[in-house]
Amino acid sequence: MKYVIIGTGNISKTYISALQSLPACELIGFVSRSKTSGDNDYRLPCWPTLAEVDRPFDAVIITTPNGLHHQSAIEAARLGKHVLVEKPLDITQGAMDGMIDAAARANVTLAVSYQRRTNPDNMAVKALMEQGAFGRIYSADLSCRFWRDQRYYDSADYRGGYALDGGGVFMQQACHNIDNYIWLFGMPARVQGELDTFAHRIEAEDHGAVVLRYDNGMIGTIVASTCAPPGYPPRLEVSCEKGTFTLLNDCISDWHVEGIDNPASTVPPADDPGASSPTVTDFSRHAAVLADFEQAVARGTTPLADGKDARRTTDLVLQIYRCQERKS
Numbered sequence: 031m032k033y034v035i036i037g038t039g040n041i042s043k044t045y046i047s048a049l050q051s052l053p054a055c056e057l058i059g060f061v062s063r064s065k066t067s068g069d070n071d072y073r074l075p076c077w078p079t080l081a082e083v084d085r086p087f088d089a090v091i092i093t094t095p096n097g098l099h100h101q102s103a104i105e106a107a108r109l110g111k112h113v114l115v116e117k118p119l120d121i122t123q124g125a126m127d128g129m130i131d132a133a134a135r136a137n138v139t140l141a142v143s144y145q146r147r148t149n150p151d152n153m154a155v156k157a158l159m160e161q162g163a164f165g166r167i168y169s170a171d172l173s174c175r176f177w178r179d180q181r182y183y184d185s186a187d188y189r190g191g192y193a194l195d196g197g198g199v200f201m202q203q204a205c206h207n208i209d210n211y212i213w214l215f216g217m218p219a220r221v222q223g224e225l226d227t228f229a230h231r232i233e234a235e236d237h238g239a240v241v242l243r244y245d246n247g248m249i250g251t252i253v254a255s256t257c258a259p260p261g262y263p264p265r266l267e268v269s270c271e272k273g274t275f276t277l278l279n280d281c282i283s284d285w286h287v288e289g290i291d292n293p294a295s296t297v298p299p300a301d302d303p304g305a306s307s308p309t310v311t312d313f314s315r316h317a318a319v320l321a322d323f324e325q326a327v328a329r330g331t332t333p334l335a336d337g338k339d340a341r342r343t344t345d346l347v348l349q350i351y352r353c354q355e356r357k358s
Contacts, residue, residue, distance in 0.1 A: 121196025165271025190232025
């Protein structure tokens with residue numbers, strides 16, 4: 031398909047690399063309010079609005095700040111274009127409803143880049159979960175101990191705020207991991223938590239811990255932080271009826287499950303660059319998301335993370351924030 035990338039920030043470069051790695055994909059240009067045509071390293075056209083794009087294209091990739099996603103998604107859908115959104119889907123329930131409704135009305139595909147789902151070990155665990163292979167799940171504990179310095183938050187006025195970022199570490203840095211958590215275990219029945227701002231001059235939280243209780247009895251925990259230098263790979267530890275296992279940076283690092291061979295296909299990396307930097311250097315999982323997106327469009331099937339499914343991640347984060355607001 032032919033793509034237009036909306037937004038020219040840091041993450042757009044990751045999508046450019048991913049598109050270039052897939053021979054059937056073509057990037058025809060950008061939509062940006064800050065750049066003019068050809069004002070980019072790729073010498074591609076740059077239009078101020080999507081309506082002004084004067085070349086044929088099939089889909090958009092939205093890389094604008096979180097709280098602006100709905101504007102471009104709804105416009106693209108009304109133009110009959112398929113939509114791939116950088117995480118999260120958006121930051122309010124009303125905005126997400128508008129995006130999902132616009133895509134359904136226009137009969138176009140709406141997908142979100144929750145690329146951690148594409149990791150082979152995550153997919154193997156997901157398949158076993160769906161088979162009920164683990165028996166009863168007792169607990170699932172997710173730790174996202176990341177690091178961002180003050181310069182990161184100072185690099186744009188909206189960073190770490192509610193208006194455009196939608197919140198702090200839970201909405202921005204940890205939402206990939208939270209999405210994977212929900213993908214595996216579903217939505218909890220009850221949430222309790224504590225959030226605060228410790229190490230940065232920002233409006234929203236830079237650290238928090240929440241407890242999730244499920245209807246099936248499972249107790250989960252999520253700790254998310256951007257004040258844990260030097261930054262650590264995310265860790266998910268699961269206890270179940272058949273034993274225990276751990277995913278470190280989406281790779282199985284420990285497996286003690288009775289009667290089930292370890293399905294690990296990758297070795298956990300020593301570190302995770304994303305734990306300490308917003309720059310995404312490994313574009314392979316974004317390429318996998320794009321391949322899945324194109325397949326969904328071609329076959330009329332549901333993408334790995336469609337609008338309704340990806341919405342749940344934002345819903346849970348908003349539930350966490352409301353829990354904190356009730357204590358204020």
